[in-house]
Amino acid sequence: MLKNSLFLLFLFTILSSCSEEFNIKVLDYSDKVVLEGAITNEEGPYFFKLSLSQDLSIKKERLGIKDAFIVISDNIGIVDTLKQLPTYIQRHPKWLYYFISIKKYSGVIDTIRLIGGDTTYLRGIYYTTKIQGKPGNKYSLKIIYRNSVIQAAEEMPNVPVIDSVQFREQFLEKDGQNYFVPFLFFKEPKDQTNFYMFNFGSDNLYNLIYGTSHVWNFSILNDTYLTDYVSGFNLDDGASPVGQEDFFYFNQGDKSKIRMLSLSENAYNYYEALLKQFENDGGAYSPTPASPPTNLTGNALGYFRASAVSEIDLIVK
Numbered sequence: 001m002l003k004n005s006l007f008l009l010f011l012f013t014i015l016s017s018c019s020e021e022f023n024i025k026v027l028d029y030s031d032k033v034v035l036e037g038a039i040t041n042e043e044g045p046y047f048f049k050l051s052l053s054q055d056l057s058i059k060k061e062r063l064g065i066k067d068a069f070i071v072i073s074d075n076i077g078i079v080d081t082l083k084q085l086p087t088y089i090q091r092h093p094k095w096l097y098y099f100i101s102i103k104k105y106s107g108v109i110d111t112i113r114l115i116g117g118d119t120t121y122l123r124g125i126y127y128t129t130k131i132q133g134k135p136g137n138k139y140s141l142k143i144i145y146r147n148s149v150i151q152a153a154e155e156m157p158n159v160p161v162i163d164s165v166q167f168r169e170q171f172l173e174k175d176g177q178n179y180f181v182p183f184l185f186f187k188e189p190k191d192q193t194n195f196y197m198f199n200f201g202s203d204n205l206y207n208l209i210y211g212t213s214h215v216w217n218f219s220i221l222n223d224t225y226l227t228d229y230v231s232g233f234n235l236d237d238g239a240s241p242v243g244q245e246d247f248f249y250f251n252q253g254d255k256s257k258i259r260m261l262s263l264s265e266n267a268y269n270y271y272e273a274l275l276k277q278f279e280n281d282g283g284a285y286s287p288t289p290a291s292p293p294t295n296l297t298g299n300a301l302g303y304f305r306a307s308a309v310s311e312i313d314l315i316v317k
Helices: 004-016 204-213 265-279
Strands: 022-027 033-040 046-052 069-074 079-080 096-104 110-112 125-127 138-145 148-155 164-172 177-185 195-199 219-222 229-234 255-263 300-302 304-306 309-315
Touching: 022 164, 033 138, 033 148, 046 204, 079 148, 110 164, 110 204, 138 309, 148 304, 164 255, 177 255, 195 265, 255 304
Parallel strands: 033 300, 033 304
Antiparallel strands: 033 046, 046 125, 069 079, 069 138, 096 110, 138 148, 164 177, 177 229, 195 219, 195 255, 255 309
């Protein structure tokens, strides 16, 4: 996978500056609550990270918030008070790497391998205990932190089932090599307007812990030009962060997890605004970076997303 530092510059920019219409003054976005994470129709728990944004002049990791009160509820009467992720880590007796253990709703124990033994990145992560994501359900979020109350609401749209994936060889001019790109086959409902995201597992706990220090790999799409049956959608055609569009290029033999997620129209607009931030670097001849249209009320940045997921695990052949 090809990586670069553009994402870090972009992330610090959107979390530390804003512009108002007809006002050239850049707003102070330090010490705002930042929400990361999503609820899906996959098995819980679902993880969310709260942290404080910082000014561009501060060269350090955003501070995780560990004393917030977070509740997620749905329209069928489930109310779930989130718990803080324990910072207790274990060290493998043979391979000497660090990991944490997570219990799924079904009772199955999952493990997340950590980079070194630093638990700083675990601070500010919260998880659900019982609420289950389901397409068509509506979800409400409430965060109480110090004197601030932050709220959001989102409905989980349906997502088509990926029928199959084919990999086709393509030449990448950036490094002069041939790679394999996934092409998706799925039935697209035409009686409604739909919005989609594609990623490779970016909603899991590992990416939530370390996501701000890695390249943000995703693309978005609306169904305006899709046919009733999509016969080989090239992920290269989705809108991606500038400089990151090669994240879906694979080598033969690679393991791949292709994820197609549903987005509400508001969520699509949010990510579309983020993509425009990549296009506008805030230079002397570029528009001042503006705050994306979040669904969070109060002094907060980010988006409370609810996405249904269609996923296929395979090996590139």
